[in-house]
Amino acid sequence: MTSPTSDTFTINGDRLWQSLMDLADIGAYDDERTGLRGVNRLALTDADAAGRRQVIAWMEQAGLAVRVDRMGNIYGRREGTDPAAAPVLTGSHIDSVATAGAFDGCLGVLGGIEVVRTLDERGITTRRPIEVAVFTEEEGVRFGTDMLGSAVAAGRLTLRSARALTDRDGLTLGAELARTGFDGPTDVRLAPPHAYVECHIEQGPVLADHDVEIGVVTGVQGxxxxxxxxxxxxxxxxxxxxxxxxxxxxxxxxxxxxxxxxxxxxxxxxxxxxxxxxxxxxxxxxxxxxxxxxxxxxxxxxxxxxxxxxxxxxxxxxxxxxxxxxxxxxxxxxxxxAHVPFDEGVQKVVAQAADDHGLAHISLLSGAGHDAQEIAALCPTAMIFVRGEYGGISHNPREYSTPQACAHGVDVLATTLVRLADQD
Structure with missing residues (x-):
């Protein structure tokens, strides 16, 4: 294993972990089947709204300028030296299935905020702005369509059709956006970023089977x-x-x-x-x-x-x-x-960042859907997978990645984002 190079960025792993645990308290429940504490934060429920408010508070504390669009997608922006340049985007989702753990989606959102905190503390400026996104209804559990917020932001689905979707009680997504206070004023169509990188737990056993910490994701299956x-x-x-x-x-x-x-x-x-x-x-x-x-x-x-x-x-x-x-x-x-291949150039930046942090990695295809597959229609995109324990189980209270694994994944994210944000 090599030592990190001078232009790598190491985040505060303890602070990242505390953020993950604090967010997991919102929508927490005691799971009778496993005897563990799980998370139930279906999209646009009261629990999800409370989680969103907490994430916005953390964004604002980190100095990010926050905006909310008409799908309830949340963006926190850190300006660069060239505010007219297209931003580098990162993020994921905080909505969950009904029997979730603390990491799915949340690692990408809170990891992005932690990157901003680290850059602020080190006095690092980037040429391009960096934005952290929270996309609405990625899971698709409540309103029946996964990656919903990012699909509308990228133009695959229309705002009108998405807001008309109903849950099993007949409540529309549009009405729930208004009820929870997340029917934002800004346009939902996202201007193409310079690049998008999403850090996510693997939700599978491949990294553990290869005994490596980092996955460089080549795309998402259909x-x-x-x-x-x-x-x-x-x-x-x-x-x-x-x-x-x-x-x-x-x-x-x-x-x-x-x-x-x-x-x-x-x-x-x-x-x-x-x-x-x-x-x-x-x-x-x-x-x-x-x-x-x-x-x-x-x-x-x-x-x-x-x-x-x-x-x-x-x-x-x-x-x-x-x-x-x-x-x-x-x-x-x-x-x-459809099957979505990710950008080879961004994959190389991720792989180089992992190498420079001295972290072993492999390339692999994602078996799960992610917001990244939607944003890939707008800009060069890739993902960073973080190793999970217990066979990579997910959508379950047993879902678990170690504090070290989470920190290492976000270290790679930080280095990747800064290098992309300094590109011409």
């Missing part, structure tokens, strides 16, 4: 989310012969099994398929289900293979619908993003 609703016919469980049933619950189970068969066949590349939500109605022991609702999450690094897998699923749904009287199928595409 993601397809669908909601499938199966309409059958309620019937008495004891008096209705099997051949006369239109069992929506059985059809849902068949879909789950067929998805696994598509994966195991190897015919669709490195396909991954997950049914993360499945509910049947009326949900009573002695009644054949009249309706079933499920979500399908497909992931694939190859866009052609992803399309083939989607077509195979659609063909199976047609088979189900035609297999007997009384069963019908409706589908809705919740989200669809």
């Amino acid at each position: 993601i397809s989310w669908q909601k499938i609703t199966l309409h059958g016919r309620a019937a008495h469980a004891g008096t209705t012969p099997t051949r006369l049933r239109a069992d929506a619950g059985l059809a849902a189970a068949q879909i789950v099994v067929r998805l696994r068969a598509l994966v195991d066949s190897g015919e669709y590349g490195d396909l991954r398929a997950t049914v993360g939500h499945l509910v049947v109605h009326p949900g009573l022991t002695n009644i054949v289900p009249a309706r079933a609702e499920l979500t399908v999450d497909l992931r694939n690094p190859d866009d052609v293979q992803m399309t083939r897998a989607e077509e195979a699923l659609a063909a199976f749904l047609r088979e189900l619908e035609g297999g007997g009287p009384g069963l019908s199928v409706t589908t809705r595409q919740m989200a669809r993003t």
Whole structure:
């Protein structure tokens, strides 16, 4: 391992860790399954709003000029010597799933603020401004579309369609922005930054398997989310012969099994398929289900293979619908993003920063979606992955990266941002 070079920047790891733990207190809950303390900060809930206010306070304490756009995206700006130059952007999200840990998304936001604190303390100025972003509804859990705030900022989705999205209680995103006070005044379309770099926990086991601390992310695989609703016919469980049933619950189970068969066949590349939500109605022991609702999450690094897998699923749904009287199928595409390769030039800056800090690294593709894949449509983009413990488990209270791993990841982020911000 080499020693850090003179133009590297080392942040205050203890202060970063304290920020992570303080933010984790907002929306905290005791998880009965794990016996651990988790985080529940769904987008634009009261807990998320409280977390946003805390992050804004930290931004302002660090001297950042804060603005909020019409999607509730938050930006904190540190001026450079050339305020007309396009900024270098960093950040992530602080909204969570309902059973989260302290690190997903939060490391990128709080790491960005910590970089600014470090530069201020060392009296470092950069040619280009540096901005720290907090994007709205990255998880997609509440309003059904992931990377939502960054997708609107980058122009893939319209502001009108995003604000009209509803949660399971029928509340619109626009109304919740207004209720929580984050219906900001500024334009949501983001002017192209000079570059974007996002620091994030890996959420997987690859870095630990290679015994390295840093991942230089080459891109994000394609993601397809669908909601499938199966309409059958309620019937008495004891008096209705099997051949006369239109069992929506059985059809849902068949879909789950067929998805696994598509994966195991190897015919669709490195396909991954997950049914993360499945509910049947009326949900009573002695009644054949009249309706079933499920979500399908497909992931694939190859866009052609992803399309083939989607077509195979659609063909199976047609088979189900035609297999007997009384069963019908409706589908809705919740989200669809293609494989996004990241900029090789920014990847090289990240890799060089890791080398200069004496940190071992590998290049890898992200299996999860991130705001970076949306911002990549606007400017050269890359990500820094930080190693996780316990197999890299995430979206779970057991999610954990050590204080040292978090600090090292943000050291690489700091050095990367300064070098990019000093580019012509």
